[in-house]
Amino acid sequence: MFRLFADLWLDDPPENESTSLKTILPLIQNLEQNISQGMYLVKLSTWDMNAAFEKYRDEEDAWWKSHNVQRPREYLVRPSGRLDAPVACHLFNPTFIVNDPCLGEMDDPSNPCIAQLHDVGFTSDNCLMFDHSARREDSRHSKVLYPPDLWDIHETFVFTLRYHMAAAVEICWGSNVRERMLRRLQNTLRVLPLWGRYKGVTLYLELTEDETSVKRFIIFANHPQFFIFMKGTNVRAHAFRAEQGGRQNLLLEPLLLQPFRPAKAIRDQRDAWKGQAYAELKSAFPGVEFFSSAQRTLGISRRDHNELQDARLPEINHALTTPDIVAGDDLTNEKALKEARLQEVALFWKDLQDLVVIFAPDAYFNLADKDQCQKIITKIEACEEELYHWEELPVSLAEFIHGQNGLRIDQRPIECRKEAETAYRLLHCTGSPECLSIVGLALSILIAYAWNIHRTPRRTVIDLMVLRTPPKNIVSRVCSACGGSVLDDPFAYFAKNNPDYYVVRSSQIGCGLTGCKGGHILLHPLERSQKYIRALIDTLENIPNPRFRGGAPWEKYFLRHGQDELGDLPRTVRLKCPHKGCNGTLEDDAPRWTIQPVPTIVLRQFTCPECRRKSDWKPVDYSIKYITSESLSRTWSRFKERGCDLTQYPRRADVYFSQGHINNRIAQLKELKRLSEQNSTD
Ligand SMILES: [Zn+2]
Ligand SMILES: [Zn+2]
Ligand SMILES: [Zn+2]
Structure with missing residues (x-):
């Protein structure tokens, strides 16, 4: 066994780790020595946190006043715990998901994230808790709207606090904190990926300015909120929890999961607080186009696809899948291909239903019911504040999205939040995707996609079309109006009379991309040499059939x-x-x-x-x-x-x-x- 630090014992390091360890190990030993000699306590006596916090509060207040708005001073939340605590918990900002927004104390277990920290064993009794920005705010607003000079005020306080705190281990919760910390500390951090049973966990070492010794360890952990969603009892929920909890639990075991569902009266109260903050931000940033947290709707327009109807999905039959389909474009495959398509859609619906139940464990949930889907998204958004980055999306959800051919653009899967927002628009979901949490955004996309592939051309038209075998089954497309790339057609139809002709889809409301002037558009094949035809009965009937034409x-x-x-x-x-x-x-x-x-x-x-x-x-x-x-x-x-x-x-x-x-x-x-x-x- 190998002792890295304090009581952290690891298996002996593998050969290839030893070089990076050789440079880092002396630094760690130096840190231990300093702590045992009480070197950090010396600095403490000279710094008055209360006075510094008052100064911070004044500067922040002045900043808002210079932007023509008075914001409640009591919404600036003080760090909790002692400066000489061995561990620090660093969060992004306090939110309105609390019982009393004027409490002014960071350690407020009425907030579910703080309650989660308590469950894992972190309280203000044993650690120092502080926020990157002490202003109570919807995290998405501070992330997106705060300009650099405002962040400077917050970070000046936070980095002074961090300088004076004794903690040898600092846990930064969530990627909003990670993003700002990595930006600020890039030169003084050293990375140490752990091994053995801690494989997958990365320790960061923060060096002193002169880079000769280590100040402390930093662990970037998933935001506690990440775990609130992992309830539910079905098999998928268990797998989901195991996969997500796994890495983090190694360092922070054991982690208890706490169901969280505030009563309606509490939610209404919180919405009122948020509404006030929103109004303040609006007057501080006039003309800035940003989102209202009140308006979060999800939906695809029905008039968009008037040539389509909802398909009747078959029972899922695991025996009937692609093996029945011979490669090639033999038209005898026609029926098999159409059945396989419906099977695929049915399977997707079942998987999505199983997945969504995790987020709505109590209710009977029907994916086809628009209102119920809308409620799930609203519910997720109501208790969701901070999970925003694509990287924070639970892996099962990301993989589920990656697995869908129709959630790709030119066969490239969604890899970041921006692309997810684009997909949201292309699926004609309404409202601003920017204001959704990453979980709400991902589920909106999956639900809209499910509805989308559920729809097939009407009977009279579909008889004039055929599906084809890979790679012809997927067609990448561009919008005829704006030329922008749109989502791939995962179930491309071709003219039965001449399967060289791809049947293009149309839309009455543009492609959905920002900047598309909208109106009636066609989704043309991206590949210019791909011939295409409109999904009109006349056109499809009259296209010459090369198999019967002499030329x-x-x-x-x-x-x-x-x-x-x-x-x-x-x-x-x-x-x-x-x-x-x-x-x-x-x-x-x-x-x-x-x-x-x-x-x-x-x-x-x-x-x-x-x-x-x-x-x-x-x-x-x-x-x-x-x-x-x-x-x-x-x-x-x-x-x-x-x-x-x-x-x-x-x-x-x-x-x-x-x-x-x-x-x-x-x-x-x-x-x-x-x-x-x-x-x-x-
Ligand atoms: Zn939180
Ligand atoms: Zn367009
Ligand atoms: Zn031309």
Whole structure:
């Protein structure tokens, strides 16, 4: 065994840890020595915390006054506990989730986070408790709205306090604190990842200014609120708790979980306090666009998808999954693919239902009920103040989101809060995602997504469409109005008559991105060469079916077919829109090369994704020769008009396209035919 510090015993360090340990261990021993000699107590006597706090309170008050607002002085909350306590608990800020906002004491167990700390064994009797900002506030407001000069006032006090406190271990709760601490202390922190049974836990060592000795250990712990959510009794809840609690419990065991649900009267009271603070902030920051904590609604617009209806979800049948589906686009798969899609949706619904129950352990919960979903979000938000960062999102929720193909943009999963907020908007959830806690935000996204994939095209239209096998099942998309990337289509439909054509979805209210001018839009495929079609019955019925279409009669004779004729001609050709001033380009992945001696491509019509005009697209590469299909048709007809059916003569590019008079060319073909017949009878 290996003693790191005080009573923290570890397994012997692995070989590769020993170098970083060698530099850090003497620093730690030095810290222990200093503590045993009472060196820190010397500094204490010279600093008067009460006087410093009064000065801090005056400066903070003056700052608000200079911004035309008077805020309650009693809402500045004093640290609790003794300066010589061996452990310090560092939180972000006091909130309105208390019984008495004027208490003015940090150690107030009527706040569920503080109660949690008490449960783990931290109280003002044995540790020093303080906030990064002592101003009672909705944490999201202080995080987002406070300007640097206001933070300076708060941090001046906090860092002076930290300088004078004796604690050898400081536990910083939540990522808001971590973010500000790491920014401020980046030069004086040393990192020590632990090993053995503490693997996954990282200790930080704060050095003195001269970097010669360690002041204390810092542990960045999940905010206590993180654990409030981990109630519920189903299997998923247990797994969730085990996974989340695991790492932290190693250092802070044992952790008790306390159910938290304030009575309505208390919630109303707290909302009133918050409302007042909100009004104060509004006058201090006029013109700043920010969120009201009162308005938090969730919902997708029904008029957005009028061509859709709710699918009837099947019973979950674990036997029936993808193995039934053969790879390839055989249309006999059609039915199996549609069934598999509904299975997938049904499974997602069941998983989400199981997950949401964790947050609503008592109620019978129906995911299809909009009001109930809304209540869950409201409930989470009512007891949720500080979990804000994507990193604070419980891993099961993050993984659940990552697992959904339709919660990705261009196949990239959501990795940060900003992207989650974008997804929220793209799902047409209303309200400002910025004001939601990360848990509320994640669940809003999952619920809106569940409703979204639950909807399928109406019967009359769906019969004209098919689903395809991977990778064609997912289509990345852009908005036709603003050009912004939107969420991938996880269940892409294609025209049954011609599965090369992706069926685009439309929206009446824009794509949801900020900056999209809205209105009627189409969600075009991101891949420009992907052909697409509207989900309209007429269009879908009338799209020509290549399996039944012969194509123009000249195609067989005038075009190159197969490897022998194509040789090493390019199989894709970059084309550009011929309209002046338009920069539209696309990749033609099936260029048609003529058998003319100089390889020439036949121009094709495309609708330009930029200017929306339909025309013949030309190769970007000027050296590539091109010809129109009209011109080829004309050549074909000129032979035909003179009684020469080219299908009856040898296939000779040199003759078809020679400069000679048409009558001479026909004469040549007749001669060639005679010669070849003679050869075959010989
Ligand atoms: Zn808290
Ligand atoms: Zn848009
Ligand atoms: Zn164009």
